[in-house]
Amino acid sequence: xxxxxxxxxxxxxxxxxxxxxxxxxxxxxxxxxxxxxxxxxxxxxxxxxxxxxxxxxxxxxxxxxxxxxxxxxxxxxxxxxxxxxxxxxxxxxxxxxxxxxxxxxxxxxxxxxxxxxxxxxxxxxxxxxxxxxxxxxxxxxxxxxxxxxxxxxxxxxxxxxxxxxxxxxxxxxxxxxxxxxxxxxxxxxxxxxxxxxxxxxxxxxxxxxxxxxxxxxxxxxxxxxxxxxxxxxxxxxxxxxxxxxxxxxxxxxxxxxxxxxxxxxxxxxxxx
DNA sequence: TGCCAGGCTTCAC
DNA sequence: GTGAAGCATGGC
Numbered sequence: 069x070x071x072x073x074x075x076x077x078x079x080x081x082x083x084x085x086x087x088x089x090x091x092x093x094x095x096x097x098x099x100x101x102x103x104x105x106x107x108x109x110x111x112x113x114x115x116x117x118x119x120x121x122x123x124x125x126x127x128x129x130x131x132x133x134x135x136x137x138x139x140x141x142x143x144x145x146x147x148x149x150x151x152x153x154x155x156x157x158x159x160x161x162x163x164x165x166x167x168x169x170x171x172x173x174x175x176x177x178x179x180x181x182x183x184x185x186x187x188x189x190x191x192x193x194x195x196x197x198x199x200x201x202x203x204x205x206x207x208x209x210x211x212x213x214x215x216x217x218x219x220x221x222x223x224x225x226x227x228x229x230x231x232x233x234x235x236x237x238x239x240x241x242x243x244x245x246x247x248x249x250x251x252x253x254x255x256x257x258x259x260x261x262x263x264x265x266x267x268x269x270x271x272x273x274x275x276x277x278x279x280x281x282x283x284x285x286x287x288x289x290x291x292x293x294x295x296x297x298x299x300x301x302x303x304x305x306x307x308x309x310x311x312x313x314x315x316x317x318x319x320x321x322x323x324x325x326x327x328x329x330x331x332x333x334x335x336x337x338x339x340x
Numbered sequence: 341t342g343c344c345a346g347g348c349t350t351c352a353c
Numbered sequence: 354g355t356g357a358a359g360c361a362t363g364g365c
Contacts (some may be wrong), residue, residue: 085346182347188363189346234361239348276348297346329346345364353356 069126071117075140077163078111084330086286087167088177088190089197089214101197102169103129104213106204135165135289143323148316153307154324156340157331164326166291171254172247173214174287175272178279179239188232195231196220220244239274246272262290285322294321299332 078098082090089101097110107130108120119130131137144162147154176196181189193214200219201212220228221244229237246252252272257265265288269280281295294314296304304312317324331337 178346179348181345183345183360184362185345185364187345187365191363229361232362234363235348235359236361274348278347282346295346298344299346333346343365345362348360350359351357353354 069119069121069123071119071136072115073117073136074115075144075162076111076117076134076136076165077114078109078117080161080163080330081134081165081167084161084164084326085186085333086282086326087169088186088193099211101204101211101213102133102167104202104204105129106209106211132168135168138165140165140323143320143327146317146320147324148313153303154328156337157327158324160334160336161327161330164323164330166285166289166323166326168289169286170214171257171283171287172217174283175243175247175254175269175275176214176220176240178282178286179243179272179274180233180236181282182236182274182279192232199231217244217247221248236274239272243272243274258288262292265290266293281322285325291320291322292318294325297329299329300325303328303332 078096081087082092082098087100087102091099091101093099093108096112097108100107100109105125110118112118119126121130140162144158147158149155177189177193180192184192197212197214200215200223202216204211204213220240223241225237225241228240233240243252247254252268257268260268262284265284266280269275269283270277275283278295278297281293284290284293285295304310314321
């Protein structure tokens with residue numbers, strides 16, 4: 069499949085800290101494992117995207133996953149003209165997308181994420197997948213799906229801890245058990261309003277305000293959610309005197325947050 | 341080698 | 354309600 073798309077950059081997305089199963093194959097090609105599928109994706113030029121999938125999978129899976137139907141130029145243009153920092157951030161990260169990822173995968177992944185850097189998170193997630201995930205066809209890809217709630221819930225805390233989860237191991241097991249048992253119904257949660265969903269996620273041990281907002285933004289596509297991590301707080305302190313004008317970006321502040329996060333971690337920002 | 345990482349829980353006050 | 358200690362482990 070060849071797609072023409074503006075404001076889409078696979079490298080930006082892969083390094084944006086919202087997904088942990090994008091593997092760089094070459095400068096312009098990535099392997100993505102998501103939705104129990106493997107996808108090879110390349111970008112020969114700025115506005116062209118090549119996906120090795122059929123038309124059905126594209127329409128059913130990858131078009132929504134990459135949020136191809138949303139016009140991100142609207143978000144880019146919305147940055148306040150007098151906010152030089154944000155202008156730089158959206159220009160630097162204008163290929164950003166908010167991926168429509170699996171809710172359970174995001175819940176577990178962001179429970180793991182606390183007090184870990186991104187390479188360490190990737191390592192933990194990959195270990196969970198190879199240990200407890202189902203192999204994905206074709207076998208020569210040697211790819212594993214993210215574990216089901218049942219598969220994770222069946223593991224002992226010690227087994228999980230052996231995946232370098234540290235003190236998060238019991239959090240992961242409890243969260244998986246809650247979902248596997250139906251006590252936490254992620255399908256029903258899709259229909260909840262933002263505040264109800266936020267409160268529901270906070271009932272999971274190991275989930276606090278930051279993780280809940282990440283799960284909402286990346287696992288439920290609630291783009292009004294605004295996760296505040298150490299990087300975002302650092303930027304708000306350094307560039308906004310401690311207060312970010314959230315109300316200006318009401319309804320999609322999570323997208324703006326993502327541009328800021330990506331820019332904050334870049335060499336372009338630190339070298340400016 | 342020491343500091344830091346997409347924080348949360350617990351426990352004072 | 355606010356503030357601070359403690360937490361397991363790996364990357365840089």
